[in-house]
Amino acid sequence: MTTKREANRADLRNRLIDAAESQIKKHGLKGLKARDVTTEAGCALGALYNAVEDLDQLVMLVNSRTLASLGDVLQETASALTEPSDIMQALGKAYVEFALNNPKVWSAIFFHRLPEGAEAPDWHKQEHAILIDQLIEPLSEMRPDLSPQMLRLRAGTLFSAVHGVVQLSLHGRFVGAPAEILAAEVKALIDAMSRGIHLANVSE
Amino acid sequence: MTTKREANRADLRNRLIDAAESQIKKHGLKGLKARDVTTEAGCALGALYNAVEDLDQLVMLVNSRTLASLGDVLQETASALTEPSDIMQALGKAYVEFALNNPKVWSAIFFHRLPEGAEAPDWHKQEHAILIDQLIEPLSEMRPDLSPQMLRLRAGTLFSAVHGVVQLSLHGRFVGAPAEILAAEVKALIDAMSRGIHLANVSE
DNA sequence: AAAAAATGTGAACATTGTTCAACAAATACC
DNA sequence: GGTATTTGTTGAACAATGTTCACATTTTTT
Numbered sequence: 001m002t003t004k005r006e007a008n009r010a011d012l013r014n015r016l017i018d019a020a021e022s023q024i025k026k027h028g029l030k031g032l033k034a035r036d037v038t039t040e041a042g043c044a045l046g047a048l049y050n051a052v053e054d055l056d057q058l059v060m061l062v063n064s065r066t067l068a069s070l071g072d073v074l075q076e077t078a079s080a081l082t083e084p085s086d087i088m089q090a091l092g093k094a095y096v097e098f099a100l101n102n103p104k105v106w107s108a109i110f111f112h113r114l115p116e117g118a119e120a121p122d123w124h125k126q127e128h129a130i131l132i133d134q135l136i137e138p139l140s141e142m143r144p145d146l147s148p149q150m151l152r153l154r155a156g157t158l159f160s161a162v163h164g165v166v167q168l169s170l171h172g173r174f175v176g177a178p179a180e181i182l183a184a185e186v187k188a189l190i191d192a193m194s195r196g197i198h199l200a201n202v203s204e
Numbered sequence: 205m206t207t208k209r210e211a212n213r214a215d216l217r218n219r220l221i222d223a224a225e226s227q228i229k230k231h232g233l234k235g236l237k238a239r240d241v242t243t244e245a246g247c248a249l250g251a252l253y254n255a256v257e258d259l260d261q262l263v264m265l266v267n268s269r270t271l272a273s274l275g276d277v278l279q280e281t282a283s284a285l286t287e288p289s290d291i292m293q294a295l296g297k298a299y300v301e302f303a304l305n306n307p308k309v310w311s312a313i314f315f316h317r318l319p320e321g322a323e324a325p326d327w328h329k330q331e332h333a334i335l336i337d338q339l340i341e342p343l344s345e346m347r348p349d350l351s352p353q354m355l356r357l358r359a360g361t362l363f364s365a366v367h368g369v370v371q372l373s374l375h376g377r378f379v380g381a382p383a384e385i386l387a388a389e390v391k392a393l394i395d396a397m398s399r400g401i402h403l404a405n406v407s408e
Numbered sequence: 409a410a411a412a413a414a415t416g417t418g419a420a421c422a423t424t425g426t427t428c429a430a431c432a433a434a435t436a437c438c
Numbered sequence: 439g440g441t442a443t444t445t446g447t448t449g450a451a452c453a454a455t456g457t458t459c460a461c462a463t464t465t466t467t468t
Contacts, residue, residue, distance in 0.1 A: 008434090008446080031320050034425060044448045049426065051446095110375075111315065116235050128377050156378025157369050157389045164368015165361050171314075173332050174360025185361045188404070195403045196396025212415085212465090238456060248417045253457065255415095 013051045015041040021062045021105065029059065029108045059112045060124050066105045070098055071130030084138035085194045091134055092162050092190045096183050099166050110167065132159045142197050158193065162186055217255045219245040225266045225309065233263065233312045263316045264328045270309045274302055275334030288342035289398045295338055296366050296394045300387050303370050314371065336363045346401050362397065366390055 019040035023032050034055055038045050052058050077094040081087045099106045114120060135155040140146070146154065168174060169182045223244035227236050238259055242249050256262050281298040285291045303310045318324060339359040344350070350358065372378060373386045 012446095028317075028320055030317060033423090035423095045425095046427080046449070047447055055425070111317070113232075113234060113315070116232055125376070132378060153378070153385070153389065154392070156372070157393055160369040160372040160378065161365035161393055162368070163372065164366070165364040168360070168364040168367065172329070174336060174357070174364065181357070185357065188358070189361055189365055189397070192397045192400025192404055193393070195400035196398070199399045199403075200392070200396055216416090237454085239454095249456095250418065250458075251416055259456070 009051065012041070012043060012047065015043070016048060016051055016058060017061050017065065020058045021065065024059075024062060024108050025102075025104050028104050029111055032059065056112075056114055056118075059108060060120065062105065063109045063112060064124065064127055066102070066109055067127045067130055070095075070106075071133070073098055074130070074134045078134040078137070084141040085190075087138040088135070088158075088190050088194060089187060092186045093183065095162060096166055096179075096186050099170060100179055100182075103170060107170070110163075131163075132156050135159060139197075142194070143200070161193065162189065165189055213255065216245070216247060216251065219247070220252060220255055220262060221265050221269065224262045225269065228263075228266060228312050229306075229308050232308050233315055236263065260316075260318055260322075263312060264324065266309065267313045267316060268328065268331055270306070270313055271331045271334055274299075274310075275337070277302055278334070278338045282338040282341070288345040289394075291342040292339070292362075292394050292398060293391060296390045297387065299366060300370055300383075300390050303374060304383055304386075307374060311374070314367075335367075336360050339363060343401075346398070347404070365397065366393065369393055 016037060019037045020032060022040060023036055032055065034048055035045060037058070038048050048055075048058070052061065073094055074091055077090050078087050081090055132152070132155040135158055136151050139155050139158065140151050143151070143154070165186055166182065169185070220241060223241045224236060226244060227240055236259065238252055239249060241262070242252050252259075252262070256265065277298055278295055281294050282291050285294055336356070336359040339362055340355050343359050343362065344355050347355070347358070369390055370386065373389070
């Protein structure tokens with residue numbers, strides 16, 4: 001068996017991701033330090049660069065996990081309902097709750113930037129799709145006229161709009177801090193968009 | 205006269221802000237380095253810490269400028285129109301164009317984070333209001349039922365929604381890169397919201 | 409013009425990401 | 439099973455960068 005190395009390798013990698021996630025949860029993305037991560041993971045500083053490319057990749061691996069777990073939440077939320085507008089409202093609510101309950105790892109998804117010029121690898125870019133996957137079905141019921149391609153585009157726009165409200169609220173720009181106000185504003189936004197979407201059906 | 209010092213001080217401060225802005229425009233927020241800034245401003249490294257608190261404050265000063273210039277654009281945009289929905293569409297379009305034409309300084313406004321625990325000073329937080337000031341009047345025409353306080357809140361939500369679409373598009377999440385597509389999606393979003401807002405008038 | 413105050417200077421320091429030469433462990437081969 | 443090779447680990451060293459500070463220079467005050 002040539003597998004003990006692979007097992008060790010995967011093990012360390014996981015410990016590093018665990019440690020990075022824990023550090024981000026404690027100190028935020030900016031508080032993630034190579035030395036703290038390797039100490040918590042129980043390995044030497046240099047080992048990090050054997051297990052992963054660099055700190056940026058480690059952040060992307062943490063973000064992968066967060067996206068997957070957020071994706072699960074959204075999937076379960078949507079699968080419990082049938083009315084398109086109910087699904088949208090429930091997804092918005094679930095998204096707000098996830099962000100409020102996991103603010104640091106949630107922020108990390110959207111605040112992580114690669115160095116000037118670098119591009120995120122495809123495997124990671126594609127993972128962001130789970131943010132809109134659950135929106136497509138209800139949206140297609142509201143807008144049967146749109147092509148699949150257009151549906152994806154519009155679903156991205158819908159998600160981005162809700163996301164913008166949550167993000168600027170959590171980072172204290174306009175929408176008041178209290179959680180209930182944020183939830184209510186997101187509800188109002190989805191409400192307005194749902195009505196607008198229905199109408200657009202006959203006139204766009 | 206005790207004014208030569210003040211003049212010099214203000215002069216250096218401005219040169220530093222100029223240099224920081226130029227560096228951000230060239231290399232983005234992450235590419236802003238104390239040494240590059242002081243070299244471009246023509247002063248010693250340490251002088252930076254006499255003129256401003258630290259690099260974070262320098263970024264906030266650059267962001268102030270950007271917000272002011274963006275505020276001017278929005279103000280002029282709104283003042284040329286009278287129909288509420290026209291104003292909203294025009295503001296959205298102007299915002300998209302500003303972001304596309306000044307991506308790095310525009311990003312810096314929203315991506316700058318202070319160290320764990322620190323809060324932006326009030327003078328800077330309040331400057332963000334210019335992003336929604338122009339929205340309040342058209343919105344109050346669409347929703348005469350809302351209190352001034354509620355209008356501000358809702359205007360913040362509207363702005364945040366549009367902002368979210370622009371941001372996630374520029375940072376390559378969902379909405380396709382081409383500028384026309386982004387503009388069209390923002391238009392569709394504002395359309396949907398305007399219709400929804402009108403309806404909400406009678407039922408919310 | 410001399411004394412006092414404020415400011416500019418750049419070397420030094422602290423923190424951090426990353427690399428690398430030496431060492432250790434795991435695996436392959438006989 | 440034992441040896442050679444390949445792979446992984448270590449932590450010291452390096453490079454980049456924000457910040458401070460003792461000293462020099464400039465400006466203000468008297």
